Amino acid sequence: MAKPDTLTIEPSGPLPRPMFAPGRVMIYAVLILTSLYYLIPLYVMIITSVKDLDAIRYGNIFIPTANPTFAPWVKAWSEACTGLKCSGLAPGFYNSVSITVPSVIVSIAVASVSGYSLANWPFKFGEFFFTVLLVGSFVPYQVMLYPLVIITREMGIYSTLWAVVFVHTVFGLPILTLLFRNYFSSLPPELFKAARVDGAGYWRIFFQVMMPMSVPIFTVAVILQVTGIWNDFLFGVIYAGPTNYPMTVQLNNIVNSLQGVKEYNVDMAATILTGIVPLAIYFFSGKYFVRGIAAGAVKG
Amino acid sequence: MVFIVLFVFIGGTFWTVASSFTNIKTLPIFTPAEFYDAFVGMAQYQRLWRSSRWIISITNLGIYGSLYTIFAFVIGFWLAVLMDQKIRLEGVFRTIYLYPFALSFIVTGHVWAWIMNPAFGLEATVRGLGWETFSFDWLTNREMSIYAVVIAGLWQGTGLVMALMLAGLRGIDDEIWRAARIDGIPKWRTYIQIVLPMMRPVLVTTFVIVASGAVRVYDLVIGLTQGGPGLSSQVPTIYVYETMFVGALAQGTAASTIMLLATAVILIPWVVVEFGKKQQA
Structure with missing residues (x-):
């Protein structure tokens, strides 16, 4: 190991990076x-x-x-024809709203309570239950289509708005429950234990301890459900019945309607109108949206 | 409540699989006695695999599923790597890549149907520019219609893969990068030979989500081609829908049972990873 006579000073630190390398x-x-x-x-x-x-x-x-x-927009909203009816997308919009609102509320209410039970009140077969949920969220809808027709028919709600709401709730539950379970298990268990020591019961802990801490996950769940349900087509076709068709189905019927001249401008206006709600949610919720799909996907 | 839902899931799946071994047409069966009376063994499956329409559907699913999965992975990972280079305006790019994912398949289908419309869309535009023989008629070409579905599907879905991969890349420890740099390993090799294998869990979940989503493809095809021209872009979901509700109930349940099997196969790698994790712990 020969020592260099002169100490050479090498340049150190990161090289300045030109902006247009x-x-x-x-x-x-x-x-x-x-x-x-x-x-x-x-x-x-x-x-x-x-x-x-x-x-x-x-x-x-x-x-x-x-x-x-802007005439095509007006026409798409209130005059475009599907078959013999010419009332545009508007009825579909109202149907979509009356499907989405109750579905989101019911599915999130049930899923958050179930997730909370799974995370904090361990019971026998909890693990098994969890695995079934996980697998359940991947079952192709087609497998469940007819059984749900039978069930909604037995309940007397087939071909009504309530049938669609019911079906969305059923299909939303596995993934939402997982989302909530994962979130609640990531909260420090001491909070839960302290509340129990103080004598709070099942519901009190849920409403007064868990829920106030879970605003982010509720936001994520709402975004996930609103976009998912608004964008649904299949369940709308099968369970809603013609008078209750959601916007997506209405759009498809308008575009594929064979009468008269094909009005591509009206079709495109209708397409934008149908996409505008989830798009708006996406642009306003940016980070939560990304987090929703990341949480729903990676951890699931 | 969740118990009821689980019961519905397990019961419903069981009912569908059981019905596929019967010859029911419009009236569903409920009791074992009814099942015994209607039992026909594998006849529905034989009929299924003799149906040319089903063969087209399952072939299309194979084409769509594999191309969609491969391209979504390659493009998604590649975009994620580019986004990981500490670029400016990362948020803007991410918003652009991900926004189609917020749109429904029906909307996606109709937009691309318009762009690929041979009379007015891309083909007409390029011809208008002077390239008279240019042809982009995938929507009306029996050979190509399923590839048109792939293009529209990728537009909608690659953003998701990019977002998941980016999350995975950000999860890699900085130490790994420093170590690789000290060892003089070029950046692209670090990505492919070190980072990619480390992201295995992310890759597996992404694969399961993307591939099982491909099996379910329905509204996209309805919006884009309606399964045509002819039967050329039919997929199994359409087959299920168009048998189940028109008096061939058992045939529809047989087709959906095959879809269930396909999904189960896709889930295997994920089960292996999850199960392996538990054994190590």
Whole structure:
């Protein structure tokens, strides 16, 4: 080991990174290009919905029109035809609201209490129960379709709004219960024990100790359920009955209606209107949305 | 309450599987005696595999399921790696990649049906630019319609994979990165040979979610192609729907039992990981 005569000072610390290093430019270029793939459909949807039919027929799908019109939106909302009825998407919107609100409330109420029981009040076969729930959330809907037809028919609610609400609650429960169970088990057990020592009972602990600490998970659950139920198509078709079709079904019927001239601008306006509720939720809830899918997925 | 739901799940699944061995058409069966009377063994399954429509459906599911899963993984992981490079405006990019996931399959289907519309969409545009022979007629082409479903499906679903992978990448200890850098391992090799294997649990759950979602694909096809042209983009869910409610109940239950089996196969890797974890603990 020869010692160097002179002490050479090497530069240390991270190199200053130029903003436009070739590697970085590549990364941004790729990110922006892929963004286009994701953004173009939204863009096309919007510009198509404000064109008149001539602009669609003689224009280019990617180029916005010079004189936008909101007539297609009005038509999509209140006049577009599905078969013989011409009442637009509006009834579907109200149906979707009256399906979504009770489904979300009932499923979250039941799931939060069940999750709480599973997490804090261990009972026999709890583990087994947990595993069945986990597997249950993956069972394809098709397996349960007919049994649920039988059950809702026996209950006398088949082909009503309540049938859809019931079905959404049943299918929402496994995943929501898991979500709540995982959250409640991650809370410090001392809180629960202290409350018990102080003499609080099952419900009191739930309402006064657990719930106030669980605002984030309730938010996540609401987002998950509202988007999921609003976007549902299959259950709406099968269980709701024609007068109660939710917005997604109504949209599909409008677009596929074969009468008259095909009005692509009205179709696109209807498509945006149907997507607008979950989109708004997504944009306003950003972080919670991401957390919802991450929690619902990775931990599940 | 949850007990009732569990009962519904287990009972319902049992009922569906049992019914698939009978010849019921419109009236469901409830008692063992009725089951015994209607029992036909594997006849429904033989009928199923002789049906050309079912063969098309299951082949399409194979194509859609494998392409969708592979591309969603490759693109999702790749995007997640890019997003992990301490980039500016990460939130903006993430919002863009993930927003389609908030939209329903029906909406996705109709948007892409419009973009891929041969008379007005991409094909017409490129031809208008002067490339007269350009052809992008996947929606009306029997050979290609299922691939159109893949494109629309990827648009909707890759954001989710990206988000899950990114969460996984962020979970990797910084020490690993430092160690790899000291050893002089290039970044891309660290990702593929060190980070990726460490993310196995995330990969497995993502796989289960993506693949079991692919088995359930229904509204996307309805919105995009309605299963056509002809029968070319049929999938098992449509087959179930169109047999179960039109007087071939047992046939529909047989088809849904096959779907249940497919999902069970997909769940196996995840069970292995979960079970392995418990044994180590």
